[in-house]
Amino acid sequence: MPSSDSENPSRPRLEASPDLMAELAAASELLEKAEPIEVIRWASGRFGKRLTMATAFGPEGCLILHWLSSVASDTFVFNLETGYQFKETLELRDRIRDRYGITVSYESPETTVEEYERKHGGPLYRTDPATCCGDRKIVVIERVLSNFDAWMSGIRRDQSPDRANAPIVGWDKKFGVVKISPLANWTKSQVWEKILQEDVPYNPLHDKGFGSIGCWPCTRAITDGEDERAGRWSGSEKTECGLHIRD
């Protein structure tokens, strides 16, 4: 059975007090004009070991790891290992470890893919992707984040309407923790320019036409002119797995 190796610091969880909300709003405003590495430095200084980072090994996550390695390389970083990721994605974990000395922890659901599909009489991603994402991603991230005060993610405002108002620093009501998005106000071209400039490892599937990469059953390559997230849950109404939906 898959297991979790996330930390479990014995401390009460952060409360969404008015003082904390005011502090986060002020920090977010101040950091709006800061470089992403300064945002990461602030997050690490403010939350220390109570800060974690989630990554699906997208270009933004790899870039944040590039900076994080020089700011606080011992930060707990995790990947939601649904059991449905591309082998190219999983191999990136080793390349990140070799380059930066950061071993991203795989955080998995209680059931393997085989057990899960047996229980539901087949792959749920075909018939009920919302439940599949809920069981294989949301439940897992809730479990991990319950041990932390703050998490960092690589979302950008220009990726989708759901992400358009993401603050640099804010309260994540869904998971009851602070959420830091160092690249919220960056564009796709800025991210790729920096990745190529710094020779940051990235998923080779991006060179084969994949824009945004998630689980293989729910990801396809995109064609010229398509939105970068058009290949996710293509042909369905679903646009997000639920990790980054506010409220």
Ligand code: SF4
């Ligand atoms: S992205 Fe697809 S396969 Fe992955 S958890 Fe969601 S529905 Fe399941």
